[in-house]
Amino acid sequence: MxxxxxxxxxxxxxxxxxxxxxxxxxxxxxxxxxxxxxxxxxxxxxxxxxxxxxxxxxxxxxxxxxxxxxxxxxxxxxxxxxxxxxxxxxxxxxxxxxxxxxxxxxxxxxxxxxxxxxxxxxxxxxxxxxxxxxxxxxxxxxxxxxxxxxxxxxxxxxxxxxxxxxxxxxxxxLPRREIASGMAEVVKYGVIRSASFFAWLEENVEELLSLVPEALTHAVATSCRIKAEVVAADERESGLRAILNFGHTVGHALEAMTDYTRFTHGEAVAIGMVVASRLARHLGLGFTAEEEERLVNLLEAIGLPTSLPPGTDPRELLLFMQRDKKVKEGKLTFVLPRRIGEVEVVREVPQEILLEVLSA
Ligand SMILES: NC(=O)c1ccc[n+]([C@@H]2O[C@H](COP(=O)([O-])OP(=O)(O)OC[C@H]3O[C@@H](n4cnc5c(N)ncnc54)[C@H](O)[C@@H]3O)[C@@H](O)[C@H]2O)c1
Ligand SMILES: [Zn+2]
Incomplete structure (x- = not known):
């Protein structure tokens, strides 16, 4: 224990x-x-x-x-x-x-x-x-x-x-799909806060998916520790706690746009994390193509989707993002990775750049 x-x-x-x-x-x-x-x-x-x-x-x-x-x-x-x-x-x-x-x-x-x-x-x-x-x-x-x-x-x-x-x-x-969905948040903790945990996940993804108890215990405890650290620093969500929303700006919009029926929460967040990575690269925050590939590979190994469904209208998705209750005065805030293990909260991401990334 x-x-x-x-x-x-x-x-x-x-x-x-x-x-x-x-x-x-x-x-x-x-x-x-x-x-x-x-x-x-x-x-x-x-x-x-x-x-x-x-x-x-x-x-x-x-x-x-x-x-x-x-x-x-x-x-x-x-x-x-x-x-x-x-x-x-x-x-x-x-x-x-x-x-x-x-x-x-x-x-x-x-x-x-x-x-x-x-x-x-x-x-x-x-x-x-x-x-x-x-x-x-x-x-x-x-x-x-x-x-x-x-x-x-x-x-x-x-x-x-x-x-x-x-x-x-x-x-x-638990149904397999629910396991994969929960794993999206586990991957999120690695990207926002711990490169070593991310690397451990890459090594142990098979064990986790076969529900090996020691692997699961480590993944759950480490995830809780990372979230606990973030929450302890910001219990009422005024600052640091925002980093927990990595992948969620697009994720929430995608869930809402598809009436909460097409994607599980984790599936939508997985796609959102990949979009955020692309955005980070576009804005030159330091996140590399190799890091993005590691993220995509890990999510795919888990069985999570990593791209927007074909035919997604970027402008419609943008509208759903602007409706999110966390959007202040229509300004889009994104949690973007600088590297695996570190993210940054970027306010006022220009719409044109976002649309460009969503259309790619
Ligand atoms: N409070 C928070 O900080 C916080 C954070 C994340 C999510 N949430 C909320 O959590 C909810 C989603 O949680 P969820 O994904 O656990 O969904 P859920 O509670 O609906 O559970 C998913 C399904 O699994 C079933 N289930 C639960 N345990 C099972 C088990 N051991 N074996 C088989 N089936 C089992 C449930 O009955 C349900 O049908 C959302 O409402 C979301 O808003 C809250
Ligand atoms: Zn979530």
């Missing part, structure tokens, strides 16, 4: 990463979460796979478990679901000094965290993420929230969990 500490003063918390950690969730939650009652928020799929096992483990550790299930899917990450969960919490007698445990992917984590942030003005919570994306991304940083019909993640809060337990064995039941 590896432990990564997210250093946020009195809101610091540990992330435990390893193979077979589900059996230790009872004991670990007892150490880090207060109260007698624990409301577990999960979804139908994850409950079907691991619910019985986790519930018994928690009860054996002394928790009075209130198991709450939401429907599976991003379309249920909304206030109606949250409202129903408040009802279950009230009916189940959950108190201010009790706790919530999120058990599932990023959707469950964001919803459960939002319930924890708001129920009785905020109660303690922990996370047991069961997708690669949730383990390497959504479990670090304390962003919680739900979607609004007008936009994703428009309603939310910052509420740090007290602990995260990432059992890489749970990834075995």
């Amino acid at each position: 590896k432990t990564v500490r997210v250093e946020l003063g009195n809101r610091s918390y540990p992330i435990y990463v390893g193979e077979g950690l589900l059996v230790r969730v009872g004991e670990l939650t007892r150490q880090h979460l207060p109260g007698r009652r624990l409301m577990v928020i999960s979804n139908s799929t994850v409950t079907g796979l691991y619910g019985e096992f986790l519930k018994r483990n928690l009860e054996a550790a002394g928790w009075k478990v209130l198991w709450a299930e939401m429907l599976d899917g991003e379309e249920h990450k909304n206030l109606a679901t949250v409202s129903r969960l408040y009802d279950l919490a009230v009916e189940g007698g959950l108190e201010r000094g009790d706790a919530i445990l999120a058990f599932g992917g990023g959707v469950v984590g964001d919803v459960a965290g939002f319930v924890a942030a708001t129920f009785m003005r905020g109660i303690a919570w922990g996370q047991v993420p069961t997708t690669l994306l949730a383990q390497v991304d959504a479990s670090v940083g304390g962003k919680v929230g739900v979607n609004h019909p007008k936009g994703k993640n428009l309603i939310g809060a910052f509420h740090q969990p007290r602990l995260v337990v990432a059992d890489v064995a749970t990834l075995r039941s």
Whole structure:
């Protein structure tokens, strides 16, 4: 087991990463979460796979478990679901000094965290993420929230969990496409912050895709450590945290433009990272053709797309980029690589250059 500490003063918390950690969730939650009652928020799929096992483990550790299930899917990450969960919490007698445990992917984590942030003005919570994306991304940083019909993640809060337990064995039941999608964020961490991690990924991509536990544990723990460092330096996203958006300016636009149906998040981000690399080369930031080739090769080895779908209209994509909630006064900000392991935030990228790169 590896432990990564997210250093946020009195809101610091540990992330435990390893193979077979589900059996230790009872004991670990007892150490880090207060109260007698624990409301577990999960979804139908994850409950079907691991619910019985986790519930018994928690009860054996002394928790009075209130198991709450939401429907599976991003379309249920909304206030109606949250409202129903408040009802279950009230009916189940959950108190201010009790706790919530999120058990599932990023959707469950964001919803459960939002319930924890708001129920009785905020109660303690922990996370047991069961997708690669949730383990390497959504479990670090304390962003919680739900979607609004007008936009994703428009309603939310910052509420740090007290602990995260990432059992890489749970990834075995995850569809291949979800593994590849989560890997896009893992590659992102290498490019933005660590050339040695990137090189390690190139060496170990086969092991990772075959879900070798030691390799997965290293990749998840290193990803969490990198995100934790960035978040610790900028908890509320005013500066450095922006670098986590590498690949996301184009990625988000591509997802929105295709109605969130054609690409998974990671697939869109993979394409976005390649576009950002091209842009960096165009602007002469130092990123080389060889580095771009290494990035493309790694993404392809994972099974991720690396170019815009044929027929993509660059101007339409640009419009979607300008609609992103992070765009300030219509100015396009990009996170661009200087070299593998280092990025720079570039504001006001000229539209003509962007269109040129998108059309190439
Ligand atoms: N809070 C943050 O910082 C943050 C960061 C990144 C993403 N997110 C959010 O996370 C969400 C995406 O997360 P996701 O990719 O985990 O999607 P998800 O939660 O929808 O999970 C993907 C699918 O896998 C299923 N699943 C989960 N664990 C499984 C397992 N072990 N075996 C088999 N199936 C399993 C789920 O039921 C779901 O059908 C988005 O809503 C996004 O906004 C939040
Ligand atoms: Zn992302």
